[in-house]
Amino acid sequence: MDKILSVKNLSVSFDTYAGVVQAVRNVSFDLDKGETLAIVGESGSGKSVMSKSLMGLIPQPPGKIDGEYIQYKNENILSFSKGKLRKLRGSEISIVFQDPMTSLNPTMTVKNQIIEGILTHNRISKKKAVARAIELLGLVGIHEPEKRINQYPHQFSGGMQQRVVIAMALACDPEILIADEPTTALDVTVQAQVIDLFKKIQKERGTSIVFITHDLGVVANIADRVAVMYAGKIVEIGKVEEIFYNPSHPYTKGLLKAMPNLRDSNSRLMSIPGSPPNLMHPPAGDAFALRNKAPLKIDFLYHPPMFKVTDTHEAATWLLHEKVGQEVENEIEDILLTEEEEKESVDQKVLGNKLLEVTDLKQHFNAGQNNEVRAVDGVSFEIYEGETFGLVGESGCGKSTTGRNLVNLYEATGGEIYFKGERLAKKNKVELHKQIQMIFQDPYSSLNPRWTVADIIAEGMDIHGLYKSEKERRKKVEDLLETVGLNPEHATRYPHEFSGGQRQRIGIARALAVEPEFIVADEPISALDVSIQAQVINLLNKLQKEQGLTYLFIAHDLSMVKHISDRVGVMYQGRMVEIAPSDELYENPLHPYTQSLLGAIPVPDPNSEKTRKKFKDVTWEKTGVEGEMREVFPDHFVSCTEEELEMYRKKGAFELVDS
Amino acid sequence: MTRYILSRLGYMIFTFLLIASLTFFLMQTLPGSPFNDERLSEAQEKILNQRYGLDEPVAMQYFKYLGNVLVGELGVSFQFDGRSVTTIIGERIGVSAILGAQAMGLGLVLGGLLGIIAAVRHNTFMDYTAMIIAVLGLSIPNFVFAGLLQYWVGVRLQWLPVAFWQGFEYSILPTISLAAFVMATIARYMRSEMLDVLGQDYITTAHAKGVDRWKVIRKHGIRNAMIPIITIVGPLTVSLMTGTLVVEQIFSVPGLGEQFVNSILTNDYPVIMGVTLFFSLLFIAVIFVVDILYGIVDPRIRLSGGGRN
Numbered sequence: 001m002d003k004i005l006s007v008k009n010l011s012v013s014f015d016t017y018a019g020v021v022q023a024v025r026n027v028s029f030d031l032d033k034g035e036t037l038a039i040v041g042e043s044g045s046g047k048s049v050m051s052k053s054l055m056g057l058i059p060q061p062p063g064k065i066d067g068e069y070i071q072y073k074n075e076n077i078l079s080f081s082k083g084k085l086r087k088l089r090g091s092e093i094s095i096v097f098q099d100p101m102t103s104l105n106p107t108m109t110v111k112n113q114i115i116e117g118i119l120t121h122n123r124i125s126k127k128k129a130v131a132r133a134i135e136l137l138g139l140v141g142i143h144e145p146e147k148r149i150n151q152y153p154h155q156f157s158g159g160m161q162q163r164v165v166i167a168m169a170l171a172c173d174p175e176i177l178i179a180d181e182p183t184t185a186l187d188v189t190v191q192a193q194v195i196d197l198f199k200k201i202q203k204e205r206g207t208s209i210v211f212i213t214h215d216l217g218v219v220a221n222i223a224d225r226v227a228v229m230y231a232g233k234i235v236e237i238g239k240v241e242e243i244f245y246n247p248s249h250p251y252t253k254g255l256l257k258a259m260p261n262l263r264d265s266n267s268r269l270m271s272i273p274g275s276p277p278n279l280m281h282p283p284a285g286d287a288f289a290l291r292n293k294a295p296l297k298i299d300f301l302y303h304p305p306m307f308k309v310t311d312t313h314e315a316a317t318w319l320l321h322e323k324v325g326q327e328v329e330n331e332i333e334d335i336l337l338t339e340e341e342e343k344e345s346v347d348q349k350v351l352g353n354k355l356l357e358v359t360d361l362k363q364h365f366n367a368g369q370n371n372e373v374r375a376v377d378g379v380s381f382e383i384y385e386g387e388t389f390g391l392v393g394e395s396g397c398g399k400s401t402t403g404r405n406l407v408n409l410y411e412a413t414g415g416e417i418y419f420k421g422e423r424l425a426k427k428n429k430v431e432l433h434k435q436i437q438m439i440f441q442d443p444y445s446s447l448n449p450r451w452t453v454a455d456i457i458a459e460g461m462d463i464h465g466l467y468k469s470e471k472e473r474r475k476k477v478e479d480l481l482e483t484v485g486l487n488p489e490h491a492t493r494y495p496h497e498f499s500g501g502q503r504q505r506i507g508i509a510r511a512l513a514v515e516p517e518f519i520v521a522d523e524p525i526s527a528l529d530v531s532i533q534a535q536v537i538n539l540l541n542k543l544q545k546e547q548g549l550t551y552l553f554i555a556h557d558l559s560m561v562k563h564i565s566d567r568v569g570v571m572y573q574g575r576m577v578e579i580a581p582s583d584e585l586y587e588n589p590l591h592p593y594t595q596s597l598l599g600a601i602p603v604p605d606p607n608s609e610k611t612r613k614k615f616k617d618v619t620w621e622k623t624g625v626e627g628e629m630r631e632v633f634p635d636h637f638v639s640c641t642e643e644e645l646e647m648y649r650k651k652g653a654f655e656l657v658d659s
Numbered sequence: 660m661t662r663y664i665l666s667r668l669g670y671m672i673f674t675f676l677l678i679a680s681l682t683f684f685l686m687q688t689l690p691g692s693p694f695n696d697e698r699l700s701e702a703q704e705k706i707l708n709q710r711y712g713l714d715e716p717v718a719m720q721y722f723k724y725l726g727n728v729l730v731g732e733l734g735v736s737f738q739f740d741g742r743s744v745t746t747i748i749g750e751r752i753g754v755s756a757i758l759g760a761q762a763m764g765l766g767l768v769l770g771g772l773l774g775i776i777a778a779v780r781h782n783t784f785m786d787y788t789a790m791i792i793a794v795l796g797l798s799i800p801n802f803v804f805a806g807l808l809q810y811w812v813g814v815r816l817q818w819l820p821v822a823f824w825q826g827f828e829y830s831i832l833p834t835i836s837l838a839a840f841v842m843a844t845i846a847r848y849m850r851s852e853m854l855d856v857l858g859q860d861y862i863t864t865a866h867a868k869g870v871d872r873w874k875v876i877r878k879h880g881i882r883n884a885m886i887p888i889i890t891i892v893g894p895l896t897v898s899l900m901t902g903t904l905v906v907e908q909i910f911s912v913p914g915l916g917e918q919f920v921n922s923i924l925t926n927d928y929p930v931i932m933g934v935t936l937f938f939s940l941l942f943i944a945v946i947f948v949v950d951i952l953y954g955i956v957d958p959r960i961r962l963s964g965g966g967r968n
Binding site: 057087088089090091094099102103104105106108116117120121152154169171 | 859860861863865866867868869870871878879882883886956957958959
């Protein structure tokens with residue numbers, strides 16, 4: 001294969017007030033013509049900065065780019081003048097950013113934004129440029145491009161906006177397309193469509209794609225080769241199968257095990273302890289050594305070079321050094337596995353009494369000018385003591401609103417919520433909030449930055465008078481911090497001194513402080529990195545076992561929901577469409593919407609991702625939901641009509657015969 | 660959109676009537692009368708009061724006045740015998756409008772430029788210089804600035820006339836003294852808005868398209884930064900109006916502001932009320948126009964009624 005881009009020892013640093021941050025450290029890799037190279041890593045691993053530096057998009061100062069070369073078509077991009085770089089951008093190398101909402105200029109029509117690039121690099125008439133723009137919009141799958149081209153970005157949905165951004169990036173037929181987390185801000189079903197679009201573009205035009213993401217499922221779906229970045233370095237690079245089936249670096253191994261798999265049973269996720277190092281003072285040896293469960297001594301002293309595993313597979317870990325024998329490797333494998341087994345005592349949960357009952361809940365908002373938004377429109381479900389009830393759906397389906405109703409943050413427009421047999425609306429609010437607590441999505445904005453951790457955690461106890469003396473208060477806070485895996489010394493610090501995962505632990509400690517029975521967790525992990533997500537999920541599971549808590553777990557990440565939940569409810573446009581035990585739901589989804597959701601989830605397994613057919617083509621774009629909830633199989637409810645019910649039952653029976 | 664404009668118009672009329680009533684009653688509480696001159700005999704004063712309707716009960720005066728206001732009749736000046744207030748405003752408004760428009764134009768252009776330069780050259784010498792100019796413009800009162808200009812440019816250097824209104828060169832110094840505040844305010848807002856906009860993803864995207872740096876700033880930066888700026892143009896127009904009261908007096912410019920001050924000194928009720936109402940009407944109109952303009956510049960607001968939710 002021809003190399004189109006070759007990077008050697010690229011480093012990027014930023015000069016900040018606090019010191020120099022080495023965001024990218026000595027990165028080398030090649031990009032072949034027509035391939036998709038996925039760059040995987042957690043936030044702060046330098047993947048985004050690295051890709052921007054390929055086309056000189058790092059503002060200098062404060063940024064600084066060093067390196068031997070970035071070879072493109074026999075020229076070194078690093079030595080380009082500003083004018084030459086500008087000619088390269090857009091015409092030879094293009095980029096698509098994460099959030100289409102913000103990467104489109106809100107006050108400019110789509111037309112003007114697309115032809116801007118065309119006119120910059122080509123000497124053609126405006127008329128021809130517009131014709132080309134219309135053609136591009138058609139290519140990325142926008143219907144009636146002639147009409148829509150004159151619209152403004154806010155008139156497009158999120159997925160359509162990202163298509164426009166992609167059309168913009170393709171305007172001058174670039175050789176290389178850099179996609180910086182292009183699907184992270186999108187819903188799963190839309191994500192699936194955008195990924196298919198990337199594949200189509202590559203197939204038709206032979207564009208080389210650098211695809212940056214933190215989602216291993218997406219990687220398995222789209223990549224030919226994968227580079228794993230950690231703390232500003234590439235720690236492993238190889239073909240997608242090699243990375244997924246034969247990972248060599250401990251970090252890659254950890255990442256893969258931290259991902260819940262749709263087919264796994266409810267086992268404990270393997271989490272990576274700690275959090276990534278501070279790149280202002282990068283560690284001397286292997287940056288991952290501090291979080292490695294079985295590090296070698298040399299890991300702390302010297303940075304490992306890239307060792308060859310096969311011709312196409314390299315990894316930077318001392319484990320691959322010839323002096324490290326097979327015995328050592330086996331031993332390390334043992335350490336990792338035994339530790340896992342120890343904790344893997346999954347008790348079969350016995351469901352208790354009905355704790356919460358929601359009947360026909362409605363929450364309508366007045367959007368002004370006689371517009372009514374029916375955020376929740378007739379939802380009914382039950383939650384039993386000691387279980388985790390998952391609530392999934394795409395953005396805007398009303399899952400968060402439902403959660404907030406359970407904590408009585410809104411006054412419901414209609415329907416009833418019963419908590420322990422009592423009407424929620426009638427209960428004393430103070431009393432209620434002692435029994436029901438909430439964990440929020442964003443650990444950054446949900447903690448008061450001016451309060452110490454102790455005060456944040458103890459606020460609920462203050463209100464409910466849960467301690468007798470100042471000493472007891474402190475003791476309780478310290479106990480809680482230990483429960484969630486933080487140090488008691490952290491009590492006097494402020495939120496900004498903590499990482500995202502640690503903050504979420506503080507949020508959990510705060511919720512636990514008043515010893516509630518029921519916790520509503522509203523997307524508690526979606527703002528966190530994969531390895532940190534696993535820590536939080538394991539913590540939630542542990543707390544449930546120890547304290548008999550009941551959770552409502554709201555999320556859009558279906559694989560995480562399946563992992564943690566006993567039963568799952570799927571919401572669509574303010575209605576519940578299906579409720580079933582989580583294994584049953586994932587193996588035998590009945591409602592077409594559930595099927596399309598499941599079909600859209602990328603599985604972190606390249607082979608099954610390439611052969612997977614089931615539900616993959618199910619699309620469901622009904623605007624309304626008819627029918628009512630009916631029990632198709634024991635505990636498995638689907639919103640359907642009488643006839644559909646019969647059909648589901650027959651189909652289910654056939655499938656049972658088949659297997 | 661039509662419904663929105665109509666409802667806004669309704670509010671405007673209500674606000675205007677409220678202001679009209681308030682001015683009337685405030686005026687009633689003022690001590691003295693236009694005709695309590697020792698030289699006038701009691702009989703003469705009575706005749707004058709009768710002639711101008713000042714002997715009627717207050718309520719009567721009020722309703723007559725409101726009725727007149729609604730048809731645009733603002734009464735007759737006490738000071739200038741027999742001349743209606745509308746005529747006086749008509750004669751004087753031209754000069755004030757020219758002065759105000761020049762000051763607004765100058766302030767917007769200079770302030771915008773300063774703000775843009777400061778943002779683009781963020782944290783450099785140019786940024787600091789622009790911001791020092793802006794802080795000076797905000798903190799020096801316009802009458803001090805006007806006096807300094809008169810002394811240095813007018814008296815010492817003798818470049819420009821110190822007072823009166825006899826041609827364009829006479830308008831330069833009053834325009835500059837009025838524009839300083841506008842320029843400073845716009846510069847500060849423009850800088851922070853520009854900094855915000857330049858950090859947006861769509862700016863990076865435009866750079867990634869290979870568009871020239873200044874073109875990116877011009878096409879993507881300035882327009883988006885201007886949207887919030889439009890909202891402060893309303894209050895700035897008002898500050899210009901009040902600014903003219905003092906500045907016209909200092910430069911002896913025969914505008915509405917100068918007349919207003921003189922009318923207060925002579926208790927010329929109809930003119931004071933008339934000019935106040937006129938200023939309020941202008942103010943209400945400016946706010947209305949700004950709101951409509953906001954919708955035109957920002958397509959997201961324009962379509963929010965029938966667009967995607």
